[in-house]
Amino acid sequence: MTTLKQRISADHMTAFKARDNDRKTILGVLKAAIQTEEKNSGVTDMPDEDVMKILNKTVKSLNETIALADDQESKTQLAIIEEYMPKRMSREEVSAKIDTLKAASDVPLNIGVVMKAFALDAVDKKMVSEVFAEMK
DSSP: OOOHHHHHHHHHHHHHHHTOHHHHHHHHHHHHHHHHHHHHHTOSSOOHHHHHHHHHHHHHHHHHHHHHHOOHHHHHHHHHHHTTSOOOOOHHHHHHHHHHHHHHOSSOOOHHHHHHHTTTSSSOHHHHHHHHHHHO
16 A cells, blocks of 8 residues: 555656646645655654645645635645545534534533544544534
8 A cells, every 4th residue: 555655756756747737846845845844853754644734734725825815726736635635524524523522521522622533634623613613
């Protein structure tokens, strides 16, 4: 099984050979971010969880750019990155998970506990916060 890092690297090379500049550019940015993080942390083969953190950070940045400028290039880059992301949780799935957390807890939940439970999930953290607030 290939890692996320290997997949990004292979797809970057494919885009380079195919002269797909949009894909080549954003995948090159991701590769550079991964290499920088590996160098800073002293890790030689970054695990998928850490690569996902970089992807999530990039997605958040692109979403902010799109919200401010409605930039088509950013939308294209976002679509490319989302190919590497797991399917994002729906509002209903978030609500169901919060219900499960409530049922399993003896004490009332706070937002910190809820956000920690969603830390590794593919979900919009802002939506989690909104759903939690609505359910209180």
